[in-house]
Amino acid sequence: MGAMGRLCARIFLVLLPPSAVSLCLEDGVPEQNRRYLSDTAASADESRTPIRMVMYDWGSAEMASTLTHILVTEHFGYHAVMNQQRTLGSFDGVLELAGCTTEDCSQRYAESHIAMECWMSEIPFQFARFAAEHPDKVPFDLGSIGYFGENSLSVRGAVRDDAYFTSGLSLEFYKSYNTTLHHPKLFFDSITDLDINDFAPCNTTGNNFANDVEMRAYGRWTGDWDGLEETESGYIAKCSDGSAGKSDVFGLEEIPILNKRL
Numbered sequence: 610m611g612a613m614g615r616l617c618a619r620i621f622l623v624l625l626p627p628s629a630v631s632l633c634l635e636d637g638v639p640e641q642n643r644r645y646l647s648d649t650a651a652s653a654d655e656s657r658t659p660i661r662m663v664m665y666d667w668g669s670a671e672m673a674s675t676l677t678h679i680l681v682t683e684h685f686g687y688h689a690v691m692n693q694q695r696t697l698g699s700f701d702g703v704l705e706l707a708g709c710t711t712e713d714c715s716q717r718y719a720e721s722h723i724a725m726e727c728w729m730s731e732i733p734f735q736f737a738r739f740a741a742e743h744p745d746k747v748p749f750d751l752g753s754i755g756y757f758g759e760n761s762l763s764v765r766g767a768v769r770d771d772a773y774f775t776s777g778l779s780l781e782f783y784k785s786y787n788t789t790l791h792h793p794k795l796f797f798d799s800i801t802d803l804d805i806n807d808f809a810p811c812n813t814t815g816n817n818f819a820n821d822v823e824m825r826a827y828g829r830w831t832g833d834w835d836g837l838e839e840t841e842s843g844y845i846a847k848c849s850d851g852s853a854g855k856s857d858v859f860g861l862e863e864i865p866i867l868n869k870r871l
């Protein structure tokens with residue numbers, strides 16, 4: 610049965626003429642009329658390049674990238690492909706645009722051409738450093754695409770009420786998280802409830818915890834110099850076992866965690 614299904618599917622695909630592929634726009638450029646980029650630096654085989662698009666791994670980026678893909682292919686009439694591998698962080702997309710595996714750019718691969726929803730405000734230090742070190746490879750920041758986003762921490766109403774009605778602790782006020790006076794962690798899961806495999810070692814290059822500029826700023830604002838370690842490459846977060854997770858770096862022992870409760 611399974612084999613039959615596969616065979617049928619194959620015949621169906623072979624018989625399907627290209628023009629039957631549905632277009633999104635009424636006057637969209639059909640696939641067979643689209644152009645490739647000509648990459649004069651590439652070999653003859655690779656000189657016809659589709660536009661390669663970074664696909665960030667979050668919903669709003671998926672939407673912006675999908676819309677852009679439709680415009681690039683159907684309105685501007687270029688072949689375009691989404692990168693198969695989802696991109697986890699804004700700066701990783703910058704590296705894809707530069708065609709570099711790592712920040713030092715020691716290994717190259719075919720660069721991508723477009724990344725939608727690259728949150729530049731999250732990566733100002735890394736981007737500036739990369740631009741200074743690789744001025745010939747750094748991608749252009751073409752500016753805002755017209756909407757704003759905000760990162761914030763939220764506490765669910767049920768958790769907030771639980772804390773307030775059982776012990777008078779107001780989790781909506783940041784001063785309540787002073788662990789000399791209160792134990793907010795009683796109302797949350799613990800760091801040990803998280804799967805340690807989901808964490809990257811905090812000394813990973815490119816990670817904010819290994820970013821000297823950001824860690825100095827952290828030390829200055831919080832006074833928590835004990836949570837930092839001075840290394841040859843500058844300040845990094847102190848992580849006793851290499852991962853920001855099990856250790857009590859940044860007072861993680863007391864930082865409330867919501868795990869699988871949402």
Ligand SMILES: *[C@@H]1O[C@H](CO)[C@@H](O)[C@H](O)[C@H]1NC(C)=O
Nearest residue numbers: 784785786787788789790791
């Ligand atoms: C936390 O509470 C203690 C005890 O009242 C106080 O000495 C300390 O200044 C408070 N810390 C902050 C950051 O407010």
Ligand SMILES: *[C@@H]1O[C@H](CO)[C@@H](O)[C@H](O)[C@H]1NC(C)=O
Nearest residue numbers: 810812813814849850851852
């Ligand atoms: C990160 O720390 C681990 C041990 O904590 C060490 O083995 C590793 O070499 C370090 N990696 C970098 C990039 O510094």
